[in-house]
Amino acid sequence: MDYTKLNWRNSALLIIDMQKDFTLLDGVSPIEGTLEVVPHISEIANAFRKHNRPIIHIIRLYKEDGSNVDLCRRALIENGKEIVKPHSEGAQIIPALLPANSIEPNHSKLLSGEILKIAPFDYVMYKPRWGAFYQTELESFLHKKEIDSLLVVGCNFPNCPRTTIYQASERDFKIGIVPTTLSGLYEKGIKEIQNIGVEIIKGHQLEKLICNITLVDYRSEWQPYFEQFNKAWLRKYYSVEPVDEYVLTHPEEAILNDGGCILFAQYNGKIIGTVALKYISDGVMELTKMAVDESCQGLGAGRMLCQGAIEKARVLKAKRLILYSQKKLTKALTIYQKNGFKEIPLEDGKYKRADVMMELTL
Incomplete structure (x- = not known):
């Protein structure tokens, strides 16, 4: 039995940190290669919606006082740098990744730990650190929906997506990636996550897999x-x-x-x-x-x-x-x-x- 092969009937899409400040070239803190993955993620998100699969947009929100910011960036925020500031335009999710009928999430509720539904198949949650499972309700949310398989996409592979992948693996989720949907991905990184059972999927195969x-x-x-x-x-x-x-x-x-x-x-x-x-x-x-x-x-x-x-x-x-x-x-x-x-x-x-x-x- 292949314990690592994704079960698409019980799958969810995790879209990580695809916010304006990190993605747009005129954003406050653009990350190289992130804008280029947007069309690939958009195509996959639309396929998940078409087949009634849940999508969780996982975002960062840095408070002005730096109290919830990673140590490596805390001084920067304390000194006045405004990156993904709550309620700011830069903290918004890239519109191309959202359905037309989505509503703007309440950042105060997100900071309190709520996972908010913004469209029939789209949800938003806040994570305080690199990994999406750290001090969040994500694991409980997924189990309630009987999700056992995750496709991880977004920004920026060496940091948040990679940490999330390892956290998901520790919780016995089956995990997949599409290389064209992760900014900052490199060949050695692909081999390393393959070694922990992550399935590498070609984009053109995805809808066939999802739709069952x-x-x-x-x-x-x-x-x-x-x-x-x-x-x-x-x-x-x-x-x-x-x-x-x-x-x-x-x-x-x-x-x-x-x-x-x-x-x-x-x-x-x-x-x-x-x-x-x-x-x-x-x-x-x-x-x-x-x-x-x-x-x-x-x-x-x-x-x-x-x-x-x-x-x-x-x-x-x-x-x-x-x-x-x-x-x-x-x-x-x-x-x-x-x-x-x-x-x-x-x-x-x-x-x-x-x-x-x-x-x-x-």
Whole structure:
């Protein structure tokens, strides 16, 4: 059993010290490389929100008298330097890391130890020292939410994120990092935290891990899903043509027996989407019949189905992948384009509704 592998169903995102004074170049105490990680953290935070995972923004607040400041900085604050001063603009979290509906946290309540909810999935807490678990209620908060896995991002790896990682490890949390989301990260540091069981994750893999969607091969008992999902969107946008009716009701004869394949997207054990690869000729396959249950759209299943179909086509030794679509299906076309498909002249006669043809060279 791998005790260190993150359990994404019970995961939370810890965003550390991403405040204006530390991040912006005109801030009071900007830390090198922190501004550059903002877009990467923002993307990950949005993925956590999309999949209803909690995000905890962990911040510093230095009182003017220096009484709650680390010894190495206390004299600086006592002598009048105002860094992340409570209620100041510089102490605010970078807006790009917050959802549009968030509320400004009360710094007095944070200093008293409260963890404040500022949006449906976003919370803010104050930490008095480097580590987020030192003299805070973070551990209790996470346990109450049944969180056992943490993704740690933010500023500045050698200090607060690293200390937080070690504190979390001492409390038996599973921990992961995405290198592009930590300012001040260095190669030796990565190796050192790997040695205590920290999982190193590539950013492009993250949403697939968070969303808990898996791709599985066709099973005959799932044929009704293949038919249901596809007919639902066909009826919404077009009509079911005779060729659709045959393929959807007889997928084994129409697709599988000729060397094609059908994949399903499974979310928490439930089938929510499907896609097919149809054999056309030697080295050529058609990506077709991609559909997601309307109630589950927005989870990233369409993107995963497209990527899974491309990977499967390579396994099947295809050299060229084609598809037919329509210009008004902008979301689908965006998925195809992001995965490398290019528009080519349309071949007439396949589907009456098609006004776009695309291909991908594998």
